[in-house]
Amino acid sequence: MTETNGTTETRVPVTVLTGFLGSGKTTLLNRILTEQHGKRIAVIENEFGEIGVDQELVINAEEEVFEMNNGCICCTVRGDLIRILGNLMKRKDKFDYIMVETTGLADPGPVAQTFFVDEEMQSKVALDGVVTLVDAKHIWQHIDTSDEAKEQVAFADVILLNKTDLVPPEELDKLEARIKAMNSAARIYRTRDAVVDLDRVLNLGGFNLDRALEVDPKFLEPEYPFEWAGVYELGEGQYEFALQPGPDETMNAALLPLEDSSPESLEAVKMDAALAFSDDEFDLDCGEFFAPGKQLWQLKLGGRAVRFAVRITQPGAYALFTEHKPVEFQAELRDAGSALTPVVQHEYKPDHEHDDEVTSVGINVAGDLDDKKLNAWLGNLLQTKGTDIFRMKGVLSIKNNPNRFVFQGVHMLFDGRPDRLWGMEPRHNSLIFIGRNLNRAELNEEFRKCLA
Amino acid sequence: MSGIATQTPAKMTALAPVWNGEIDGHVIALEWSPTGRKLAAASVEGPITIFEAEGAAQLTLPGHRFGASALAWSSDGQHLASGGQDGKVILWDVATRQPQHTLDGGSAWVEHLAWNPLGGQKGTPHLLASAAGKKMKLWNADGALVREYEDHASTIASIAWKPASQFLTTASYSRLAIYTTALEKAQRQFEWKGSILKIAWSPNGKYVATGDQDSTVHFWFEKTGKDLQMWGYPTKVRELSWDATSRYLATGGGADVTIWDCLKSPEGSKPMTLRGHEKFLSALAFQHRGQLLASAGQDGRVIVWQPYKDTKARAGVAFHSGVSQLAWSPDDERLAAGTESGVLAVFARP
Numbered sequence: 001m002t003e004t005n006g007t008t009e010t011r012v013p014v015t016v017l018t019g020f021l022g023s024g025k026t027t028l029l030n031r032i033l034t035e036q037h038g039k040r041i042a043v044i045e046n047e048f049g050e051i052g053v054d055q056e057l058v059i060n061a062e063e064e065v066f067e068m069n070n071g072c073i074c075c076t077v078r079g080d081l082i083r084i085l086g087n088l089m090k091r092k093d094k095f096d097y098i099m100v101e102t103t104g105l106a107d108p109g110p111v112a113q114t115f116f117v118d119e120e121m122q123s124k125v126a127l128d129g130v131v132t133l134v135d136a137k138h139i140w141q142h143i144d145t146s147d148e149a150k151e152q153v154a155f156a157d158v159i160l161l162n163k164t165d166l167v168p169p170e171e172l173d174k175l176e177a178r179i180k181a182m183n184s185a186a187r188i189y190r191t192r193d194a195v196v197d198l199d200r201v202l203n204l205g206g207f208n209l210d211r212a213l214e215v216d217p218k219f220l221e222p223e224y225p226f227e228w229a230g231v232y233e234l235g236e237g238q239y240e241f242a243l244q245p246g247p248d249e250t251m252n253a254a255l256l257p258l259e260d261s262s263p264e265s266l267e268a269v270k271m272d273a274a275l276a277f278s279d280d281e282f283d284l285d286c287g288e289f290f291a292p293g294k295q296l297w298q299l300k301l302g303g304r305a306v307r308f309a310v311r312i313t314q315p316g317a318y319a320l321f322t323e324h325k326p327v328e329f330q331a332e333l334r335d336a337g338s339a340l341t342p343v344v345q346h347e348y349k350p351d352h353e354h355d356d357e358v359t360s361v362g363i364n365v366a367g368d369l370d371d372k373k374l375n376a377w378l379g380n381l382l383q384t385k386g387t388d389i390f391r392m393k394g395v396l397s398i399k400n401n402p403n404r405f406v407f408q409g410v411h412m413l414f415d416g417r418p419d420r421l422w423g424m425e426p427r428h429n430s431l432i433f434i435g436r437n438l439n440r441a442e443l444n445e446e447f448r449k450c451l452a
Numbered sequence: 453m454s455g456i457a458t459q460t461p462a463k464m465t466a467l468a469p470v471w472n473g474e475i476d477g478h479v480i481a482l483e484w485s486p487t488g489r490k491l492a493a494a495s496v497e498g499p500i501t502i503f504e505a506e507g508a509a510q511l512t513l514p515g516h517r518f519g520a521s522a523l524a525w526s527s528d529g530q531h532l533a534s535g536g537q538d539g540k541v542i543l544w545d546v547a548t549r550q551p552q553h554t555l556d557g558g559s560a561w562v563e564h565l566a567w568n569p570l571g572g573q574k575g576t577p578h579l580l581a582s583a584a585g586k587k588m589k590l591w592n593a594d595g596a597l598v599r600e601y602e603d604h605a606s607t608i609a610s611i612a613w614k615p616a617s618q619f620l621t622t623a624s625y626s627r628l629a630i631y632t633t634a635l636e637k638a639q640r641q642f643e644w645k646g647s648i649l650k651i652a653w654s655p656n657g658k659y660v661a662t663g664d665q666d667s668t669v670h671f672w673f674e675k676t677g678k679d680l681q682m683w684g685y686p687t688k689v690r691e692l693s694w695d696a697t698s699r700y701l702a703t704g705g706g707a708d709v710t711i712w713d714c715l716k717s718p719e720g721s722k723p724m725t726l727r728g729h730e731k732f733l734s735a736l737a738f739q740h741r742g743q744l745l746a747s748a749g750q751d752g753r754v755i756v757w758q759p760y761k762d763t764k765a766r767a768g769v770a771f772h773s774g775v776s777q778l779a780w781s782p783d784d785e786r787l788a789a790g791t792e793s794g795v796l797a798v799f800a801r802p
Contacts, residue, residue, distance in 0.1 A: 062585075062607075066625055066647040067646075068647070075666075077665075079606070079625060082665075087521075090477075090480065091478070091496055091519070092497060
């Protein structure tokens with residue numbers, strides 16, 4: 001039997017349904033209401049909603065976005081929802097789910113924030129997930145120009161690429177890649193007529209990061225400015241790094257000393273490498289010295305075979321981080337002319353090559369956090385960057401606390417609580433930020449400073 | 453007390469029960485008739501129950517489909533009005549249990565009702581104001597529409613007549629407005645960028661206090677339109693009650709009762725704090741003429757205080773579910789409380 005010691009969730013889960021006009025929200029709602037699932041679902045539809053089911057569990061609401069007096073745009077809420085949900089929760093009839101449909105042009109911020117900012121709401125209902133419907137054919141008209149379209153994608157826990165029958169598969173692939181680049185945490189399903197298993201859109205468990213991990217184990221894996229790293233045991237002496245012409249004129253690289261040649265040591269130096277890669281690079285021409293250390297070098301390749309000298313004065317383990325995979329340039333680290341084989345090597349998920357201002361930053365770090373440092377960092381982060389952080393969620397390992405700590409947030413608002421015991425599971429921290437103009441290296445670096 | 457289980461909070465004198473009753477569902481509105489002979493309680497589920505003869509007799513009106521939300525007795529006790537989520541305002545014939553007039557509130561949820569305080573005096577007719585969504589309407593006791601006011605820009609959160617006057621006040625997002633019975637448009641308005649939840653006029657008509665979503669209380673000086681903001685509350689403020697002399701305003705917005713002294717002006721003053729609840733407050737009620745204040749909370753407690761004297765609880769009781777409504781009888785001798793589970797209890801003044 002699994003021992004659990006977390007707080008039991010008694011709040012009614014709320015699913016927010018967003019998507020542009022014509023994306024299929026009403027079709028999905030009608031299906032949810034008519035399907036025989038044995039659940040009591042209350043729907044709060046927007047004033048233009050056209051649910052064809054006549055029943056008292058459908059409440060029509062006019063979106064009333066209220067700003068709080070402190071003038072912070074992060075503290076806008078839906079006043080109508082507070083009133084309606086406050087009333088629903090007083091009834092004897094309890095609901096299994098509540099669905100809130102927004103109008104096509106709605107910014108999901110206020111509706112999501114409503115569940116964090118009002119104590120009455122927070123005690124009775126919980127944001128379970130944001131489901132965004134995307135009209136696969138017409139989204140291209142909006143995705144570059146409309147802030148609302150970007151925000152609807154960025155806020156989503158689940159994205160339904162709907163109307164797939166109207167779009168060729170290549171275009172769907174392209175759209176899916178684009179959406180993943182903006183929001184790597186969302187699960188994406190391709191649908192026609194909004195046909196999807198209900199358990200893919202309901203009861204996502206706003207806090208249940210495990211479930212998200214089940215679906216896409218890579219979703220939290222961060223992106224790095226390098227694609228490859230290899231660990232070598234190098235004695236004192238001179239080596240050379242040789243490359244052949246490849247797909248690019250230059251390649252960034254760094255050679256960092258390691259504790260030892262274990263995968264753990266490579267993992268430990270990864271953030272230093274990410275920081276080095278975010279610094280200015282020094283140009284290096286053929287024949288020059290490629291020195292070890294935290295310096296980022298830009299190797300000039302110029303479409304020919306080139307070699308760089310590597311002089312090692314401190315024998316030990318070194319990690320070579322390269323911007324591209326070595327195979328693309330037939331790159332080799334050589335000792336007296338013969339190629340060395342790395343003791344350990346790892347390929348990293350590359351930075352997406354896109355110009356989207358909306359992106360996701362994942363952080364995945366083993367170890368325990370100092371709660372004071374964490375609070376100070378998060379408090380400052382949300383205060384200074386809250387406007388740009390649309391959503392965040394994660395599982396944290398707090399020092400001296402046997403329970404997992406789970407949280408989610410919207411803009412400046414944060415809702416966290418102790419979850420089940422860690423038990424035998426290795427203690428680690430996984431979190432993700434989705435937002436505009438996020439600084440990946442800085443977020444990673446600052447988070448690591450919170451380790452106990 | 454028979455039938456319902458209550459406890460007395462530690463270190464408090466027990467409130468003495470007189471009678472109790474039960475309705476089907478969360479008590480959303482609780483109103484004594486002007487003579488104090490009848491007590492009407494509305495359930496969020498829809499029905500309305502009228503208790504008489506110290507709880508010995510009761511009759512239940514069908515109420516509103518989809519739920520009731522408001523009740524109001526006219527000042528002569530002849531008319532009981534109710535509002536609900538069927539979009540209707542109903543004037544009841546209490547004797548036959550039938551709706552005498554069923555009126556269209558103008559939007560899906562009729563949430564606020566108020567009879568004019570001067571109705572029946574010196575030939576002033578009884579007038580009922582109803583608010584539903586952005587619509588406010590004025591009716592006479594025969595169910596005829598007297599006036600439909602201009603649409604508000606957002607949902608009307610609270611309405612209140614200025615004491616002893618024919619002026620009607622509404623609160624909506626970022627706006628407090630004063631209407632007359634004669635004109636569709638507001639006569640005066642006070643603007644403040646925020647969400648107002650509740651209006652409370654001081655009995656002398658000098659101040660309008662509001663409780664707000666952003667955990668503040670505002671005082672507006674009726675004469676000048678100047679306002680003061682009181683902040684530092686843990687949560688939104690929906691509980692407000694003035695004492696009869698207009699000196700003290702009791703406010704909720706947390707587990708503690710905060711009382712502002714308005715003898716001169718609350719500006720810069722340090723409020724009195726009454727501590728006795730373990731969860732957020734849900735209702736506050738000063739006596740109509742006396743000095744006692746009753747508070748109710750989500751912790752199930754009802755506590756009676758005498759803030760003129762000290763900050764100690766005079767008497768208390770604890771129900772097994774949160775208390776949603778409080779009402780002093782017109783003669784201030786009885787205190788009625790209604791709970792989230794539909795329990796109704798009436799206590800003697802301590």
